[in-house]
Amino acid sequence: MKIATFNINGVRARIETLTGWLSEAQPDVVVLQEIKTQDEGFPADPIADLGYNIETHGQKGFNGVAILSKLPIEDVMRGLPGDDADEQSRYIEATVVGQRAVRIGGLYLPNGNPQPGPKFDYKLAWMKRLRARASHLRMQEMPTILLGDYNVIPEPRDAAAPDKWVDDALFQPESRAALRRILNDGWTDAIRLRDPDNARGPFTFWDYQAGAWQRDNGIRIDHILLSPQAVDLLIDTGIDRDERAKDKPSDHVPVWVDLDA
DNA sequence: ATGGTTGTTGTACAA
Numbered sequence: 001m002k003i004a005t006f007n008i009n010g011v012r013a014r015i016e017t018l019t020g021w022l023s024e025a026q027p028d029v030v031v032l033q034e035i036k037t038q039d040e041g042f043p044a045d046p047i048a049d050l051g052y053n054i055e056t057h058g059q060k061g062f063n064g065v066a067i068l069s070k071l072p073i074e075d076v077m078r079g080l081p082g083d084d085a086d087e088q089s090r091y092i093e094a095t096v097v098g099q100r101a102v103r104i105g106g107l108y109l110p111n112g113n114p115q116p117g118p119k120f121d122y123k124l125a126w127m128k129r130l131r132a133r134a135s136h137l138r139m140q141e142m143p144t145i146l147l148g149d150y151n152v153i154p155e156p157r158d159a160a161a162p163d164k165w166v167d168d169a170l171f172q173p174e175s176r177a178a179l180r181r182i183l184n185d186g187w188t189d190a191i192r193l194r195d196p197d198n199a200r201g202p203f204t205f206w207d208y209q210a211g212a213w214q215r216d217n218g219i220r221i222d223h224i225l226l227s228p229q230a231v232d233l234l235i236d237t238g239i240d241r242d243e244r245a246k247d248k249p250s251d252h253v254p255v256w257v258d259l260d261a
Numbered sequence: 262a263t264g265g266t267t268g269t270t271g272t273a274c275a276a
Contacts, residue, residue, distance in 0.1 A: 062275065208266035
């Protein structure tokens with residue numbers, strides 16, 4: 001079961017970017033972030049034509065997440081538990097049934113800039129809620145993966161120029177510690193597992209500005225966290241870096257795992 | 262060097 005995350009940066013503006021990648025990469029399951037549309041505006045037809053079931057959790061103008069799956073989708077949950085007043089569409093969770101059932105949480109973690117300030121406070125509060133949800137899921141002892149745009153640079157080597165990020169919410173000690181707490185609870189960073197000793201990179205995001213892609217001035221903020229039961233099923237991981245060089249790219253590229261499930 | 266780009270919405274904002 002090939003499961004991917006892709007921050008598409010506007011699914012209506014980039015529907016051909018998305019369908020082109022889906023046709024080429026043939027993922028079984030995809031979680032999307034920043035669809036930037038309400039559910040009724042989601043361009044479902046060209047995606048359904050490629051064989052995908054679709055569940056969306058949209059929002060007007062900003063944010064918005066979705067799950068696409070060639071396999072049946074069950075028990076969909078929209079929104080991250082823990083704050084009934086939170087109206088931002090940043091989390092969708094569902095079970096996908098292949099040879100075995102896998103629980104999948106797709107997330108778009110708050111950016112948090114500028115920091116300090118209310119947006120950074122919201123980011124840290126959201127990460128506390130995510131940790132609680134992750135612990136609940138882990139205790140179910142089912143193969144589970146939590147993947148998406150985490151908006152956290154875990155370590156200096158996850159940025160081409162870490163000194164440029166020291167004042168940014170993505171690289172604050174509090175943001176990094178909150179992610180590390182979740183990992184220390186028993187989750188595995190699937191991409192880092194592949195090359196644990198890499199001195200620099202790999203990256204998943206390159207800004208549109210200042211020739212960041214051409215200079216390979218990237219960061220790694222799109223992550224795939226595996227529960228212990230999912231780690232046992234891991235076959236392969238990848239970053240579809242070439243997507244960033246194509247026409248009308250997102251500023252993020254797809255990141256994926258292949259599970260024996 | 263406080264630059265540079267993109268999508269959505271509305272002529273600003275979030276990223």
